[in-house]
Amino acid sequence: MFRRILIFVIFCIAAIGIKAxxxxxxxxxxxxxxxxxxGYAGSSNGINLVALNRNQWSGSYAIKTxxxxxxxxxKFFGLDSGIGLNVINDEIGFFTNLSMSLNxxxxxxxxxxxxxxxxxxxxxxxxxxxxxxxxxxRDIFSPEDPSLPGAEVSGSAFDxxxxxxxxxxEWYAGASLSHINKPSPNYxxxxxxxxxxxLYLTGGYNYKVEDTAYEILPSVFxxxxxxxFQIDLNTLVRYRGRYWGGxxxxxxxxxxxxxxxxxxxxxxxxxxxxxxTSAVATAGNGGTHELMVGYNLDINFEKRTKxxxxxxxx
Numbered sequence: 001m002f003r004r005i006l007i008f009v010i011f012c013i014a015a016i017g018i019k020a021x022x023x024x025x026x027x028x029x030x031x032x033x034x035x036x037x038x039g040y041a042g043s044s045n046g047i048n049l050v051a052l053n054r055n056q057w058s059g060s061y062a063i064k065t066x067x068x069x070x071x072x073x074x075k076f077f078g079l080d081s082g083i084g085l086n087v088i089n090d091e092i093g094f095f096t097n098l099s100m101s102l103n104x105x106x107x108x109x110x111x112x113x114x115x116x117x118x119x120x121x122x123x124x125x126x127x128x129x130x131x132x133x134x135x136x137x138r139d140i141f142s143p144e145d146p147s148l149p150g151a152e153v154s155g156s157a158f159d160x161x162x163x164x165x166x167x168x169x170e171w172y173a174g175a176s177l178s179h180i181n182k183p184s185p186n187y188x189x190x191x192x193x194x195x196x197x198x199l200y201l202t203g204g205y206n207y208k209v210e211d212t213a214y215e216i217l218p219s220v221f222x223x224x225x226x227x228x229f230q231i232d233l234n235t236l237v238r239y240r241g242r243y244w245g246g247x248x249x250x251x252x253x254x255x256x257x258x259x260x261x262x263x264x265x266x267x268x269x270x271x272x273x274x275x276x277t278s279a280v281a282t283a284g285n286g287g288t289h290e291l292m293v294g295y296n297l298d299i300n301f302e303k304r305t306k307x308x309x310x311x312x313x314x
Contacts, residue, residue: 027272037176038103038118039165042073042082080107113168127154155185173203
């Protein structure tokens with residue numbers, strides 16, 4: 001029954017109309033699941049924290065993105081659940097997009113794995129700095145054009161998304177859709193932008209190489225706004241569960257180098273560098289640096305050593 005529910009939800013997500021891509025891009029998506037899928041909340045069985053900073057290209061085309069997310073498993077009205085928080089700040093040219101959302105997922109224990117069905121709700125704020133507009137001579141636009149704001153304007157709107165996430169020991173898969181309500185931040189009547197959804201499909205596998213301390217972790221990350229799409233094909237090699245390195249091929253866009261380490265105290269660091277292969281590279285905008293810091297605190301008390309009182313001291 002739960003498999004039918006999963007398939008039904010995925011088809012419902014895929015069937016919703018999508019028009020324009022808004023969500024930021026990341027390269028270390030395998031460590032950043034909650035940012036795109038509320039169904040992931042609580043899947044790590046601990047308090048999971050992730051901070052990620054991305055500097056894409058340089059100069060006038062530069063894009064700067066910062067994300068913070070945290071999630072943990074909880075019991076909610078007797079149901080196995082997960083809660084989470086996302087804060088994402090994305091600076092693109094004259095635009096600054098800030099989104100904050102709360103995530104909730106209900107968990108279903110299946111025969112071999114766990115299915116999470118989640119929802120996120122929050123606010124999206126968009127700021128446009130019209131004072132930075134530049135109008136060359138003989139341009140078709142005029143500084144006095146009433147359709148273009150001449151100063152900084154901003155607007156906020158309610159935002160929501162949904163997703164499903166299934167995982168077991170060897171593999172995981174997920175589907176989600178952002179901005180299902182098509183929020184429309186209104187800049188006091190000066191400008192109005194409608195944010196339409198992005199469909200995400202993710203999946204990965206954990207292959208343990210026999211008689212070695214190595215694991216091979218292939219994964220795929222796909223997103224589309226209905227007009228364009230992005231697909232990342234990733235492969236990581238992990239050693240002793242603490243050191244990793246690998247490559248990503250982003251279709252018609254970039255080759256990504258990835259590496260990282262998890263300290264003995266549970267803090268992990270990851271870094272990626274995008275080598276742009278598309279026409280953008282010819283503009284001399286350089287590569288893309290992305291730094292990730294994460295931490296997971298195990299709160300599964302059942303695994304901890306149980307203490308018993310001695311009958312001599314009752």
